[in-house]
Amino acid sequence: MxxxxxxxxxxxxxxxxxxxxxxxxxxxxxxxxxxxxxxxxxxxxxxxxxxxxxxxxxxxxxxxxxxxxxxxxxxxxxxxxxxxxxxxxxxxxxxxxxxxxxxxxxxxxxxxxxxxxxxxxxxxxxxxxxxxxxxxxxxxxxxxxxxxxxxxxxxxxxxxxxxxxxxxxxxxCFAESGQCIHSGVVFGQSGNRGRCMKPCRWTYKLIDEDTGATLNDWSCKMALxxxxxxxxxxxxxxxxxxxxxxxxxxxxxxxxxxxxxxxxxxxxxxxxxxxxxxxxxxxxxxxxxxxxRDFTTTFAFGATTTKDFGLTGEREPKIFSRAVAEPAFDDETVAAVFAGERAIKSDAKPKLTVRVASLETARAVIAAGADEIYVGGEIFRPLKPWTLDELNAAIDTAHAAGRKIFLATPRTSKDKDLAELSEIFSRAMNFDGVLVGNLGALNAVKASTNLPLLADVSFNVFNPTAAEFLQSLGVVRSTASLELGFAQVRSLVENSRLPIEIIVHGATESMICDHDIAALYLPDYDRFSAPEMLSRHLALEDEAGEVHRLRVDQFNRWHVFFGRELCLLPHVEKFFGAAALRIEAQNYSPDVAAKVTKIYRAALDGNPHAAINMPEHRLGAGVYRFKQSRNSIG
The missing domain is CATH 3.20.20.70 (Aldolase class I)
Structure with a gap:
């Protein structure tokens, strides 16, 4: 040596x-x-x-x-x-x-x-x-x-x-690299493009989402x-x-x-x-x-603890930003951006796709008019992962209605996760394709089946050349990044030979992380003696008053959501040239998922549709308050 x-x-x-x-x-x-x-x-x-x-x-x-x-x-x-x-x-x-x-x-x-x-x-x-x-x-x-x-x-x-x-x-970074879009969506300055405004260095308090009670007071909870x-x-x-x-x-x-x-x-x-x-x-x-800052070895030898975080913020060398309110879906600024933009040019009529977390919700959205559904992937507690029997029942329901059903993989996968995924394909289940969340899942699925592959939003597809690369790997449709402004989405759709899907509605993650937030900040939590604590609806509130729901999946990864759910219904006609428009309904009850699906179904069919009315859901416009994600060439 x-x-x-x-x-x-x-x-x-x-x-x-x-x-x-x-x-x-x-x-x-x-x-x-x-x-x-x-x-x-x-x-x-x-x-x-x-x-x-x-x-x-x-x-x-x-x-x-x-x-x-x-x-x-x-x-x-x-x-x-x-x-x-x-x-x-x-x-x-x-x-x-x-x-x-x-x-x-x-x-x-x-x-x-x-x-x-x-x-x-x-x-x-x-x-x-x-x-x-x-x-x-x-x-x-x-x-x-x-x-x-x-x-x-x-x-x-x-x-x-x-x-x-x-x-x-x-x-x-607090979040998994490449899986944090908070800065890009809230500020139009993407952490995936060298312009991170570091929302993980803000102060937050941990609250009970259902009651609003403070469970852990203000501190820099993400400041590694x-x-x-x-x-x-x-x-x-x-x-x-x-x-x-x-x-x-x-x-x-x-x-x-x-x-x-x-x-x-x-x-x-x-x-x-x-x-x-x-x-x-x-x-x-x-x-x-x-x-x-003080020092940590993060995950090198196991899970992190509060000692790995600079909770006071006193050693932060620079504060890049402060928390800001996220724009509502009917915000005038958002309307002005869309008013100045032409619609996507395409002869395609988009499919309506819906991602669901339970068999009951799958049946509800199929009855409400979904063309295609996604099942599997990450499931948030207290729900449990799909069983093989439930997956087969969902397949039967979709096919009986003449609809397609795709198995989703997690957006992040370790080797153990991929080994478990391969078990599904060993059962020769009759899916219409697979929505893959990462390159490893894509490679593993290709080795196990000849089913069509769709690339999920976690691939961060920003341009037609990246889409072309995925197409060469056998991908038949890819989801556009949630950090792209409308003009950039339009350019991607119009210049890509690969059909592009766009997420238009639902609760979307700003970050995915592997830190056990409950273990870090709930004093009464113990994953051995009190695992039921993970079924509580926790949230982080920022200084602008935005409440970011927290959900933990079956792989013990934590998902931090934006304060507002995406809703592009007022402008959805602008997106009609895309191959598919998606509703993220993983956090919706069957009734709410069906209601939203019916409204978008009517809009896609050119019929009069009800105004969106979801008083218990704060609806926002995501990145679409900006003309584009700020690039690196000026």
């Missing part, structure tokens, strides 16, 4: 930070151009084209690698500049590019770009099936999901042989401390981690120099004598004294 056994990967947002990282002993540095990366808040950071070439030359002369970040989502209008940038990168030869959007993977293959690709943490990779699929398209390294334990990381490494990159120091694996370097190496990643492209050069040199010395100490190694306490004290 020597220094080349593992890689110390440092960030750089400026030339000075690059020099500091290289001089301090980084084996590789990751940095971004002026567009297409996850740090575009400040125009004084990042590298223009000439600086990128100079950075690569500077690093290569010193035996250091350079990885360029192309790791945000790309809207349709950005595809041409992206293609030009990829061609340029292929001439200056960075050692790899870091990617999130499947459009980049598609373009690299189409253009014959020869730069290796690393899958960003934003790809939300949690299982071996996803890694095996990515390897087929030239991905040589994966930045694994931050929710994985080191044991799970080892399993992926051993089963796939892929290089593993792991966040070992720095800022951490900074990751720090300094005391666990041996664990990372023995887990099979290839690259030790430090977060911090917005940090000053002196901060980067101190951090990199500290980790360089500690890693070298371990590699020189693994059996005789012990943590250098002087280095540790220096690291701790110069911390930004």
């Amino acid at each position: 020597d220094r080349h056994s593992v890689e110390l990967l440092a960030p750089a947002g400026t030339w000075e930070a690059l020099v500091a990282a290289v001089e301090a002993g980084a084996d590789a540095v990751y940095l971004g151009g002026k567009s297409f990366n996850m740090r575009v808040h400040n125009s004084s950071f990042n590298f223009d084209d000439e600086q990128l070439k100079a950075a690569i030359d500077f690093a290569h002369e010193r035996g250091v690698k350079i990885y360029v970040t192309l790791n945000n989502l790309i809207s349709t209008e950005e595809l041409e500049p992206l293609e030009k940038f990829l061609r340029y990168l292929d001439t200056i030869k960075p050692d790899a590019i870091l990617v999130q959007d499947l459009a980049v993977v598609n373009l690299v293959g189409r253009l014959g770009v020869t730069i290796p690709m690393h899958a960003s943490v934003m790809m939300n990779t949690h299982n071996t099936a996803a890694v095996e699929l990515l390897k087929r398209f030239g991905i040589t390294r994966v930045v694994v999901g931050r929710e994985l334990t080191l044991n799970e990381v080892t399993l992926i490494k051993e089963r796939t042989g892929i290089e593993i990159e792991y966040f070992m120091h720095g800022d951490m 401390n900074d990751m720090c694996m300094f005391r666990n370097i041996g664990d990372l190496i023995q887990a099979g981690v290839t690259s030790f990643k430090i977060e911090g492209r917005m940090r000053p050069p002196e901060f980067i120099r101190r951090l990199v040199s500290t980790y360089r010395a500690e890693i070298d100490s371990y590699l020189a004598d693994p059996t005789g190694y012990s943590v250098d306490e002087t280095r540790w004290q220096n690291l701790y004294a110069n911390r930004v």
Whole structure:
């Protein structure tokens, strides 16, 4: 075991930070151009084209690698500049590019770009099936999901042989990477596009949704401390981690120099004598004294506790935003946006699809006029997962009515989840297709069945080139991202050969996370002696008064919802060129789900329909108060 056994990967947002990282002993540095990366808040950071070439030359002369970040989502209008940038990168030869959007993977293959690709943490990779699929398209390294334990990381490494990159120091997201759309929907500035306004750093109080009673008072309940694996370097190496990643492209050069040199010395100490190694306490004290936030190891060794969070917020270096009220579905601003937009051009008459959580609701929405239904996937307590008998009964009900029924997979899947999913296909159940939630599920389902595949909203499809990539994998319809403004949705539908589905109504998640919110903030909760606490309707209230319902699924993942449910009924005619319009009815009773389905059915059929009247449901317009999701090219 020597220094080349593992890689110390440092960030750089400026030339000075690059020099500091290289001089301090980084084996590789990751940095971004002026567009297409996850740090575009400040125009004084990042590298223009000439600086990128100079950075690569500077690093290569010193035996250091350079990885360029192309790791945000790309809207349709950005595809041409992206293609030009990829061609340029292929001439200056960075050692790899870091990617999130499947459009980049598609373009690299189409253009014959020869730069290796690393899958960003934003790809939300949690299982071996996803890694095996990515390897087929030239991905040589994966930045694994931050929710994985080191044991799970080892399993992926051993089963796939892929290089593993792991966040070992720095800022951490509360939500699963790629599965947080709160900033994009509320502010029009997407965390998946490098413009996160950090709603996870706001203060919240935990309440009982049914009574309004405060269960845990105001604090920064989502504000994770900074990751720090300094005391666990041996664990990372023995887990099979290839690259030790430090977060911090917005940090000053002196901060980067101190951090990199500290980790360089500690890693070298371990590699020189693994059996005789012990943590250098002087280095540790220096690291701790110069911390930004307090430290955590998050999920590396198991579940998080309140000690992993900066509940007071006193160590937050910058507050990017404050909570704001979400616009109502009939807000004048929203109406003005739609009034100035033409409808989607298409000869297609959209199908009406409904996602349901129970057999009774499935029967209700079929009777109310749904063309297609989705069953399975995540089920929120106190409801229980679908049994095989219930799935078969739903299939019979749908087919007897001449409707289609699709099995949904979870939006995030670990290997255990995919193994359980495969059991369904071993029973030869008569579904019309599968709504897949992630690349691993897509790969696993393709290996088990020839059923048509639909891509769920969790794929974050922003552009027709990403849709084209999914189509090449056998997907026959994809759901548009909930972060796209209407003009961007229209552009996606009109320019994509793959039929596009749009979510137009229902309670939608702003975040999905693996932190056990009940265990963190309910003093009387114990998952062994009081599991019934998970059946309570909990919610987080923000400082603007928005109440974000919380639901936990059968995989013990927590879903944080927007304060308002999406309702596009006043403008639904604008969307009629899409292939399908979806109602998310997982949180609705059978009666409410049927009522909403009937109203949208009438609208789709061109008949007079009742005004939406849901006094117990606060209805909103989602991202559609904005003309577009702000992009990264100005």
